[in-house]
Amino acid sequence: MSEPVADAVREGETATRTIPAGRPLVVLAGGLFWGWLLLRWLNDWLGGLFVPRGEPFVSPEAVEALGAAVPALRGLFDSTAFAVTYLPALSAGVWLTIVLTATSIALGFVLAVPLSVARVYGRWTSYLSLAYTELLRGTPLLAQLFVIYYGLNFVQYVPPLLDGVFANNAVWAAIVGFTLNSAAYQAEYIRSALLSVESGQLTAGRAIGLTKLQAIRYVVLPQGLRFAIPGWTNELIYLIKYSSLAAFITVPELFQRTNAIASDNFRYTAMFSLAALLYLALVISASRLMNAVEDRVAIPGLGARGR
Amino acid sequence: MTGVELPPIALQQASDWAFVWENSGYLFAGTALTIALTVASVLLGFFVGFPAGVVEVYGGRASRGLVETVGVVLRGTPIVVILIFMYFVFPTPDLTIGVLGVTASLSGAFLAGVLGLGLRSAAYQSQIFRGALQSVDEGQMEAARSIGMDKLASIRHVVVPQALRRSVPGFQNEVTIVLKDTSVVFAIGLAELLTRSYDLFVVRTTAVLEILLFASAIYFVLTFTTNRALDLVSARYAIPGGESA
Amino acid sequence: MSDPLLRVERVSKSYGDEQVLREISFEMDRGDVTVLIGPSGSGKSTMLRCVNRLTEVDSGEIYLDGERVTGPDVDVNELRRQVGMVFQDFNLFAHLTARGNVMLGPRQVLGLSKEEARRRADEQLALVGLADQADSYPAELSGGQKQRVGIARALAMEPKLMLFDEPTSALDPELIGEVLEVMRDLVERGMTMLVVTHEMSFARSVASEIMFLDGGRIVERGPPEQLFERPEHDRTATFLRRITQLHS
Numbered sequence: 001m002s003e004p005v006a007d008a009v010r011e012g013e014t015a016t017r018t019i020p021a022g023r024p025l026v027v028l029a030g031g032l033f034w035g036w037l038l039l040r041w042l043n044d045w046l047g048g049l050f051v052p053r054g055e056p057f058v059s060p061e062a063v064e065a066l067g068a069a070v071p072a073l074r075g076l077f078d079s080t081a082f083a084v085t086y087l088p089a090l091s092a093g094v095w096l097t098i099v100l101t102a103t104s105i106a107l108g109f110v111l112a113v114p115l116s117v118a119r120v121y122g123r124w125t126s127y128l129s130l131a132y133t134e135l136l137r138g139t140p141l142l143a144q145l146f147v148i149y150y151g152l153n154f155v156q157y158v159p160p161l162l163d164g165v166f167a168n169n170a171v172w173a174a175i176v177g178f179t180l181n182s183a184a185y186q187a188e189y190i191r192s193a194l195l196s197v198e199s200g201q202l203t204a205g206r207a208i209g210l211t212k213l214q215a216i217r218y219v220v221l222p223q224g225l226r227f228a229i230p231g232w233t234n235e236l237i238y239l240i241k242y243s244s245l246a247a248f249i250t251v252p253e254l255f256q257r258t259n260a261i262a263s264d265n266f267r268y269t270a271m272f273s274l275a276a277l278l279y280l281a282l283v284i285s286a287s288r289l290m291n292a293v294e295d296r297v298a299i300p301g302l303g304a305r306g307r
Numbered sequence: 308m309t310g311v312e313l314p315p316i317a318l319q320q321a322s323d324w325a326f327v328w329e330n331s332g333y334l335f336a337g338t339a340l341t342i343a344l345t346v347a348s349v350l351l352g353f354f355v356g357f358p359a360g361v362v363e364v365y366g367g368r369a370s371r372g373l374v375e376t377v378g379v380v381l382r383g384t385p386i387v388v389i390l391i392f393m394y395f396v397f398p399t400p401d402l403t404i405g406v407l408g409v410t411a412s413l414s415g416a417f418l419a420g421v422l423g424l425g426l427r428s429a430a431y432q433s434q435i436f437r438g439a440l441q442s443v444d445e446g447q448m449e450a451a452r453s454i455g456m457d458k459l460a461s462i463r464h465v466v467v468p469q470a471l472r473r474s475v476p477g478f479q480n481e482v483t484i485v486l487k488d489t490s491v492v493f494a495i496g497l498a499e500l501l502t503r504s505y506d507l508f509v510v511r512t513t514a515v516l517e518i519l520l521f522a523s524a525i526y527f528v529l530t531f532t533t534n535r536a537l538d539l540v541s542a543r544y545a546i547p548g549g550e551s552a
Numbered sequence: 553m554s555d556p557l558l559r560v561e562r563v564s565k566s567y568g569d570e571q572v573l574r575e576i577s578f579e580m581d582r583g584d585v586t587v588l589i590g591p592s593g594s595g596k597s598t599m600l601r602c603v604n605r606l607t608e609v610d611s612g613e614i615y616l617d618g619e620r621v622t623g624p625d626v627d628v629n630e631l632r633r634q635v636g637m638v639f640q641d642f643n644l645f646a647h648l649t650a651r652g653n654v655m656l657g658p659r660q661v662l663g664l665s666k667e668e669a670r671r672r673a674d675e676q677l678a679l680v681g682l683a684d685q686a687d688s689y690p691a692e693l694s695g696g697q698k699q700r701v702g703i704a705r706a707l708a709m710e711p712k713l714m715l716f717d718e719p720t721s722a723l724d725p726e727l728i729g730e731v732l733e734v735m736r737d738l739v740e741r742g743m744t745m746l747v748v749t750h751e752m753s754f755a756r757s758v759a760s761e762i763m764f765l766d767g768g769r770i771v772e773r774g775p776p777e778q779l780f781e782r783p784e785h786d787r788t789a790t791f792l793r794r795i796t797q798l799h800s
Contacts, residue, residue: 138483138527140490143501143519150508151516241385248493255387268395276384276392283383449606450643450702454657454709455633464660468647546647548691 030288033281040091060085082270086261093254094278096171100243100253103175105236108182115187117216120194129187136184142245145177149249167252174246182239189231194224226297233290240282254278323514327521330507334518337503338525344420344489344499349482351425356432363437365462374433381430387494389427393419394495420492428485435477439470472544479537483530490526500525555618557582557744558603558713563612565598572598574768575612580713580746585739587755588748590765591791596748597640599765600715603746604628604635617712633661636706640718642698644690650677650701651686654708661709676704680734696727700734707738714738716747752796756780764788 039057043049051057060081067077115132118125136144148154154173162172197220205215247256254275262271327334362374381389394416402413443466451461490501498506504522508515556579565573572595580586588596601607603614605621605628614622621631645653654673658664664672677686680700690698699719706714716735720728732754738745739758749755755762756776763773764787772779772788783789 134531135527138530139523140487140501140526142490142493143504143523143526146501146505147516147519147523151519237383241383244385244387245491247387255385258388259391268391272388272392272395276380276388279385279388280380280383284379444643446639446641446643447645450637450639450645450705451656452628453604453606453632453637453639454705455629455631455661456657457629460660464656465645465647469645472647546691547689 026284030281030285034285037091037094040088041095044088044092054088056084056088058084079270082267083274086271086274089261090254090257090274090278093252093257094282096166096251096253097240097243097255097282100171100174100178100246100251101236101239104178104182104243105186105239107175107179108186109232111179111183112186112190113221115183116190116194117221119187119191121212121216133184133187136181137188141177141181141242142248144181145174145245145249148177149173168250170250171246173249174243174251177249178239178243178246182235185235185238186232189235190224190228193226193228193231194220196227197223223299226294226299229290229294229297233287233294236286236290237283240286241279244279323511323517326511326514327517331521333507334500334503334522334525337498337500338529340417340497340499341486341489341526342529344417344424344492344497345482345486347421348424348428348485348489351421352428352432352481352485355426356429357436359429359433360436360440361462363433364440365458378430378433381427382434386423386427386488386491390420390423390492390495393423397422414497416492416495416497419495420489420497424485424488424492428481431481431484432478435474435481436470438477439473440466442473443469472541472546475537475541475544479534479541482533482537486530486533487526556580556615557584557617558746559613559615560599560603561613561615563599563602563609563614565595565602565607565610572768573602573609576765576768576770577612578763578770578773580744582744583742584760585745585747585758587759587762588746588765589750589752589755589762589791589795590771594765595768596765597717600637600717600746600748603713603715604632604637606637629661633657633709634712636709636711636714638699638702638706638714638716638719641722642690642695642702644698644701644705646690649687649689650682650693650697650704653690653701654705657705657709672708673704676708677701679707679737680704681730694727695723696730699723699731703731703734703738712744714743714745716745716749718748718750720749720751750795752780752792764791766791 036057039050043051043057044053047053048055063077063081063084067074067081070077115129119129119133120126122129149170154176155169158169158172163169166172201219201223202212202215205219206212210218243253244255246253247259250256252260258271258275262268265271359374359378362370363378366374397419398415401415402418447465447469448461451465452458456464489499492499493502493505496502500522504518508518511518558580560576560578562575562577563573564571564575572593576595576599578586588599590596598607602609603616603621605626609622612622613620616631616634620626644650645656648656651670651673654676655666655669658669658672659666662669674683674686677683680703682697682700682704685693685697685701688697690701693701703719719735720731723731728751732751735745735747735754736758747755747759759776761773762776762779764771764779764783764785766787772783772785779788780792783792
């Protein structure tokens with residue numbers, strides 16, 4: 001019987017995932033955020049394209065003056081003026097946060113694919129891969145960063161070619177730490193995605209004369225990696241947030257800059273609210289982007305979105 | 308950025324590993340704090356996160372919207388920012404609790420740590436429980452209602468027992484995440500395992516790697532033990548013949 | 553006392569644009585076995601679900617034992633206590649043993665003590681021939697056994713009326729017999745039953761009345777002999793021909 005069902009008892013049991021605010025509002029906010037960031041970076045890199053480096057586009061005094069004109073909204077304008085004052089300094093931190101995340105997730109992926117393939121299809125290499133992922137996933141990321149930065153004094157090994165790419169070579173230590181850590185987590189996601197590809201697929205690949213490695217490369221991985229996208233998105237979002245730990249090895253990313261300014265002006269609440277908003281914007285953008293990617297690469301009949 | 312209290316560190320000249328060994332008691336005391344933080348935060352996370360998950364599935368529009376919004380903010384913000392927020396924005400006084408002659412002092416930093424880690428964990432646990440509740444077949448609810456049980460009793464006696472079993476793997480994952488993230492209270496100077504390691508190696512800079520490897524080994528043992536213990540729980544409550552819990 | 557046990561008056565129900573029930577009316581006396589037949593989507597299951605209000609009617613009234621059960625002031629839990637339901641896909645509580653499934657209602661709804669509930673559960677399980685499976689979990693039972701537990705679970709509430717929503721449709725053919733046998737026993741014990749099924753020989757042998765539903769209306773109704781041998785409507789004849797071909 002396939003009679004439609006929707007009634008009192010079932011009502012509310014299927015919580016649909018809806019966007020809390022209206023969709024146009026989200027798009028508008030996203031456009032403003034990224035537009036501002038791009039202009040900001042361009043301005044500061046090109047040595048003051050619109051306004052002097054590090055100066056706000058709109059003067060905070062002007063915003064405060066507006067607040068004086070409309071007393072009812074004074075609090076709002078004061079907060080905005082505060083944000084306008086400090087956002088330029090934070091935007092450089094946002095840039096480093098994005099660089100750390102993007103580089104590490106990409107390099108981590110390069111390591112994760114062989115790690116997961118070894119884990120699923122390897123013999124003794126599967127134990128190596130297991131040991132690696134268990135060790136990296138069994139210890140705190142911050143401890144790993146300490147090992148690399150303080151324990152191994154990684155900064156002295158940065159090759160001359162890369163030396164000077166960032167003002168502070170600790171960034172390289174952070175990238176190495178995040179890459180190694182993220183590889184372990186990504187490998188887990190990819191591994192379970194590979195396992196969810198039907199075993200008949202590999203057999204069918206071998207049956208038409210592919211080697212095992214070829215069958216994995218051309219048949220299993222293209223399907224498995226699509227299954228892995230939701231998990232991979234999680235990992236990306238984790239990494240955006242956990243890149244903040246680089247602050248503890250002196251990397252001036254978003255959190256570090258926020259903290260530095262806050263310990264100067266003692267306005268912790270306001271500064272960290274601002275930082276939280278920026279992180280939220282990055283996280284939400286990343287999850288939207290990945291949803292779009294997932295839709296884009298979907299194959300009919302494969303995975304949750306492929307139908 | 309770390310606390311200022313000076314550790315009672317043994318400073319005799321010896322090999323670096325001997326230095327670690329001499330100060331192992333100091334590190335183990337930090338480990339105890341790590342465990343206490345983890346347990347308190349996971350519990351807080353459960354007692355807030357489980358009802359939140361129920362609200363997300365069965366709640367009305369308004370309560371659901373509220374829970375979802377708070378959840379998005381907590382899940383979208385780095386734990387270090389949340390911890391700093393708890394520490395500076397809602398400063399908790401140091402508490403001294405006396406029960407049956409045993410007194411325990413809870414520092415403001417500890418409470419901030421538990422609040423930050425616990426509420427963030429609640430936001431994740433609510434997602435685990437929401438998913439588990441939704442994965443229970445709708446027919447289960449209908450069958451319970453059809454023998455005259457009201458909605459609350461049906462949720463409590465039929466849906467929740469099944470959902471809790473399905474939550475174990477997600478919960479397991481969450482516990483280890485909280486355990487590892489207790490290290491981030493370094494930011495508010497709480498003297499747990501990693502903070503104490505830091506305090507040690509700034510005193511004896513030749514032993515940095517030894518100290519960190521020792522601390523990492525402790526963390527690894529803790530996460531490994533937790534995982535195996537929860538595997539046992541899972542096996543203990545598995546439904547015979549059914550999916551493994 | 554000539555009040556019918558169940559009286560359905562001009563019940564209508566639609567989902568969006570699709571009208572599933574159009575002014576359905578019928579009555580059942582105590583001990584009656586009424587079988588609803590008809591193609592998929594004809595509204596049979598919806599009709600059943602309206603009786604214990606798993607689905608709400610749009611208009612019309614339903615009376616059980618002279619009391620109106622439609623309307624906002626009715627205690628639906630009390631109603632459902634009196635009306636047992638057996639589902640197509642069993643819906644056994646997956647985390648409870650067979651006995652636990654049957655005990656839950658008596659314990660939580662009727663407030664029986666653990667011992668009483670247990671005794672009642674074991675009685676009911678014995679009646680459906682599953683005394684030896686009381687400690688098995690649903691996943692350890694065959695489909696036929698599951699459905700018999702489902703019947704026992706509904707009977708443990710001592711209902712006045714039993715609703716069967718295609719109780720054998722999800723079963724392998726060799727398991728259908730054991731469930732039908734339990735249902736036949738129930739008929740003999742005088743239970744009032746409203747049954748949706750495609751098992752025509754069963755319908756023919758036990759029904760006091762058969763109603764053919766199509767497009768949300770009762771197209772034709774009557775005692776089994778009349779409906780099977782002298783259907784008045786072409787649609788009834790066509791449907792019966794098709795379904796007997798399918799099942800022979």
